[in-house]
Each structure stands twice: as structure tokens, then as C-alpha cells.
Amino acid sequence: MTDIPVISVDGPGGAGKGTLCVALARHLGWHLLDSGALYRLVALAAEERGVPFDDRDALAEVARHLDVSFELRSDADLTEVFLDGRRVDEALRSDAAGQGASQVAAIPEVRAALVERQRAFRRAPGLVADGRDMGTVIFPDAALKVFLTASTEERARRRYKQLKDKGLDASLRDLLTSMASRDERDAKRAVAPLRPADDAIVIDSTEVDAEGVLARVLSEARARGLV
Numbered sequence: 215m216t217d218i219p220v221i222s223v224d225g226p227g228g229a230g231k232g233t234l235c236v237a238l239a240r241h242l243g244w245h246l247l248d249s250g251a252l253y254r255l256v257a258l259a260a261e262e263r264g265v266p267f268d269d270r271d272a273l274a275e276v277a278r279h280l281d282v283s284f285e286l287r288s289d290a291d292l293t294e295v296f297l298d299g300r301r302v303d304e305a306l307r308s309d310a311a312g313q314g315a316s317q318v319a320a321i322p323e324v325r326a327a328l329v330e331r332q333r334a335f336r337r338a339p340g341l342v343a344d345g346r347d348m349g350t351v352i353f354p355d356a357a358l359k360v361f362l363t364a365s366t367e368e369r370a371r372r373r374y375k376q377l378k379d380k381g382l383d384a385s386l387r388d389l390l391t392s393m394a395s396r397d398e399r400d401a402k403r404a405v406a407p408l409r410p411a412d413d414a415i416v417i418d419s420t421e422v423d424a425e426g427v428l429a430r431v432l433s434e435a436r437a438r439g440l441v
């Protein structure tokens with residue numbers, strides 16, 4: 215156990231967790247853990263090495279030995295991600311990487327292999343942790359737990375805009391289908407399913423913009439003496 219405070223932000227894809235977490239980490243001067251990127255990296259590395267997605271032990275081995283680094287760029291809302299020394303952020307953000315991540319994330323051996331790696335991100339003065347099981351499994355003692363959600367349509371629309379803004383190809387209808395299937399797999403898996411921690415505050419961002427969500431979370435952080 216440690217005194218270093220954690221704010222956990224869990225919820226389905228496209229709810230605005232990434233935007234919120236980057237803004238929070240910036241505002242507080244805290245570290246940031248993008249745990250989804252770790253699952254995406256396992257999927258990407260497995261694909262590159264020809265490891266089939268049904269070989270649980272080999273996937274766990276990939277997860278244990280991932281050579282990754284994250285660099286938060288101070289001049290942009292952007293984290294550069296390196297796998298084996300190569301920059302992979304673009305490949306990581308593709309919908310295919312998200313689907314692959316959701317598949318490998320359902321494997322208990324893969325999740326177990328990533329637990330300590332995630333906890334090691336907890337460094338002074340504090341950590342903002344973005345994911346699905348941050349408040350329930352990885353940091354059950356988080357000082358503030360947020361569960362951020364939004365309607366499936368709104369989340370698909372946001373993902374679509376994100377991909378388009380990056381010049382990537384996207385279809386709104388395909389995203390909606392893919393998002394619904396990913397949500398279902400994430401919520402129904404036996405290990406660390408997506409659900410709010412009992413002591414989480416639930417925020418629905420369907421009709422609240424990013425500034426509104428940030429303001430709400432900062433006021434909750436203030437109420438807990440974190441700011």
C-alpha cells in the first residue's frame with residue numbers, strides 16, 4: 215500500500231475517458247496510465263509475431279515481455295507509444311487493434327501478466343488511471359473513482375470523428391456494430407468485467423462536453439482534498 219493518490223477512470227470505449235484523463239493529468243501534474251494501450255500493444259505484438267489469439271500461454275508470454283514505453287508530449291494532447299523501439303501510436307488506435315485488444319483482454323493469464331506493470335505507474339505526486347478495471351481490480355484503493363459512460367450512438371459518433379480527424383478511413387455504421395460487440399465482450403467476460411466500482415461516481419457524458427466533465431471531476435477531487 216502507498217499514500218500516492220490515484221484517480222481511476224473506467225468506462226466503455228468512446229465515452230471520453232482518454233480526453234478526460236489527459237486533461238486531468240495535465241491539470242494536476244500527475245502521471246498517466248492508458249491501460250487500454252497495453253492491451254492494444256499485446257494484440258499488436260501478437261499479430262506481428264504470428265501468435266494466434268487462442269494460444270493463451272503464448273499471449274501471456276507476449277504480455278509479460280512487452281518492450282514498451284510511453285512519452286507524453288508536452289506540446290500536444292498526444293502520447294507517443296513505442297513497441298520494441300518503434301513508434302506505433304497510429305497502428306494502436308485503429309479499430310482492428312481495439313477489437314484485438316478486447317479479445318486478448320478477456321484472457322485471465324494476459325490480465326494477470328499486466329497487473330504489476332500497471333501498478334508500477336503509481337508514482338508521486340499521483341496517477342490518473344484510464345481503463346475498464348482501474349477502480350475495481352488494479353487500484354481498489356483509488357482516492358477517487360469515476361465511471362464515465364455515454365450512449366452507444368454518441369460514443370460511435372465520437373470515435374468516427376476521432377478517426378476522420380486523423381485522416382483514417384471509417385464507417386459510422388461499422389463503428390456502431392463493432393462498439394456494441396466490444397462492449398458486450400468487455401462487460402460479459404468472466405475476469406474483471408466492465409462495471410462501475412461500488413464506490414465510483416457515475417458520469418454520463420452523452421450531453422456534457424469535455425470541459426463540463428473535467429469540471430465535475432475536479433470538483434469531486436477538491437471535495438476529497440486531492441487538489
Ligand code: DC
Nearest residue numbers: 227249250253315316319345346347
Ligand atoms: O480503452 P481502449 O479502447 O484502448 O481499450 C481497448 C480494449 O482493451 C477494450 O476493448 C477493453 C480492453 N481493456 C481492458 O479489458 N481493461 C482495461 N483496463 C483497459 C482496456
